[in-house]
Amino acid sequence: MNAQNLIAGIREKYPEALLASTQPNPFRLFLTVDRENIQDVADYIFNTAKARLILSAATDKSPINNTYEVTYVFSLDRDNLIVALKEVVPPSDPRVPSLTNIIPGADWHEREMRDLMGIVPEGHPDPRRLVVSDDWPEDVFPLRKDVPYNFRPPRVTVVKPPMRDPKEHEKQATILNIGPFFPTLEEPAYFRLYVEGEQIVGSDYRGFFAHRGIEKLTETVLEYNQVPFIAERICGICGFVHSATYCMAVEQAADIEIPPRAKYIRSIMLELERVHSHLLWLGLAAHYLGFDTVLMQAWRIREPVMWLTEQITGNRKTYGMNLVGGVRRDIDAETADKILKTLAKIEEETKELVSAAVEDNSLKMRLEKVGMLSKEDARKICVVGPTARASGVAIDARQDRPYLAYPDLDFKIAVQEGCDIWARTLVRAEETFTAIALIRQMIAKMPAGELMAEVGPIPPWREGIAAVEAPRGECCHYVITGPDNRPYRWRVRASTYPQLQSIPKMLDNMSIADFPIIVGSIDPCFSCTERVITVDTQSKKVRTYTHQELLAMSQRNSGQGRRS
């Protein structure tokens, strides 16, 4: 369905709904609707036009026109069209109708909107706190423009994680707390599992322990060309994806066309990142199953990619390559040659490893029919990347919305119908080889020329939405340009954001033994800071600390007054 048909369809069904529509280019469509009609229109876009929710953002525009703006961004993957659906909310009455009952994938987006902007999604089935920490005051919404970036809330001594009450069938079950620190989850995340024997009958999640307020920092302190360096620090594995996506969003908003060579270099780096990320995942997944031989071999094979990136950029990770308008370093002929040689070796070794792993019965026994996510659920929760493609949802930003060098390249995306972890493994294995083939094509076709475009002042109040296929799935950034040489609003939707919402579905009726690999199967990327642990108070026999005791201990050990 193209833009005209979509508008016509909405006009026909809901004649009064559309207030405005603009189409700055053939790939973007901005629609404005009233709060009262947004559910109808969203339902039409999601269920009739079969679009996918990729992002939502709430923006405080009160300093300019005394409104809040809520934007839901949909993607019509087959038509290379991104539709932004906007509603305007008066700050005096910050309520919007929730879309979660129509689009299950909107769940976290709306909870985040409530936490950070104080816009209440009415009718949300699960309006618990999601992003801000447990001790954050109820009435401070950090992304509102009147909250300073360095605001520190008063110290609170009694807080409770916002876990839900057990459902009827979970009341008899034992509670198994996994996290906030758990050896197999490399990052802090708290899963509360309700188990009967070995079987998981329910699960609950509390994350965002490492929310760092990067978006707020960007809107208040940093400038356009400083943001790529902090964007890169969002993730330790696919950092380049974030800086590239941010730059692409700004370039799109400001109509900057970057030089072809820069496009190729960015794409090569993106694919190199995919190669090492997928090998890293394969190793970790095997490790979750106690198969450390595969872990060690996969990481050994992966290591030369890190050496390559070090040669290209000076760093193994966090490359500092991207700026708005292009890239900072070239790939010369000698390096290109080395990339090809290294990749040849990696390809050969990965083939051996993958064929050994695929033929291994014990791996198959652990991965088949485990962590099932049906095609239907995958679409509803709007999962992306290998998780979606393994459930038969054939989406890949590189193919659906070719960006950078991808329009010139010839490749096929990997899709599996198995819906289980085995399928996710096969998808990632195939993608590793595709990535290597893509890098070869790019090096062969690489155009000569500049690395940076001329970038003039970036006009304010433009919007850019960029989506890049990260190793974990599509990563989306939304930028509204601002007047003081910095984004007015920058929203990052990393690929794990939708995937994590699918975890409860995958865990249902699986066993405790499956837990690490199920969570691992989405290749989760939480983030990387620390927080005080809470201890199980459910089981009577455990030595139990009260929250106050724990807090007192942590305060004693870390030194009073650090925060006050």
Next chain:
Amino acid sequence: MTHVVIGVFNILLVLIAAPLVDGILRKVRARIHSRQGPPVFQTYYDIAKLMVKEDQGGTNGFLFNAAPVVCLASILMAGLFVPMGGVVPLGFAGDMLVLIYILTIAPVCMCLGGMASGSPYAYVGVNREIMLLMVVEPVVAVTFIVTAVKAHSLMLANCIERYVSSPPDISMIIGAIAFFLVLQPEVGKVPFDIAEAEQEIMEGPLIEYSGRKLALLKWSLYSKQIVLVALLVGTFFPWPRTGSLALDIALTLVKILIGTVLVEVVAQVFARLKINQAIRYFAIVIAVAVTGLVLAVMGL
């Protein structure tokens, strides 16, 4: 006199040499992983480190405190029944049955200690351990009965004497295979380290242990490995008998090393199974072992 000397030797082997064997296995594992691996004596350093580390206490119940000691003691005791160079230090009529019982003490201790710790992870681990015990221990018992039936004796030394002077029997080979297959769960190695499963339940029953008690439990796992492999090679691969006791003992040691390395290699080429998959697997192993027993009764 020989029996006393061998007895002391066995105890020393099971206690002092076990960490060395583990160190060698760590090297083997590292080679399979394309790693360099820690020094061969690393396991001694680890145990020494745990010995001087602060004991976090855990629950401090009697069971919790006693379990590690009894666990290691039971393994040492089992060491007295292990044939070394064809000699069983503490042999008496019916020693085989006693041995089967003693061998179950260690996992039971692990379970009791785990239960006493009260951690939900330990409960899950103990559950799994008990389920595994139910399917693994019968295999051990049946394979011993196969040897007993063949030798018409419940005394381990007699069985070995009988077997060393005769060619391999089909029932004994089946028994040996079945016994080898239960080594992985018995010593807690992949694919059957289900009860400990570090990535799933953080070492299950061991989770609350620390310091000296943890050292004892770890040590008993290393020792148990030697005891079981020594039993396997002593009972099912007694050849060749050279006539010189010293040479026989040296040969036994080589066989033990080969056996443990085999177990380690198996552990490195599989993923961990789930408990229900493991039980299904061992049901088959039990059937195999019982087939061996039937053949033995038929005189094969």
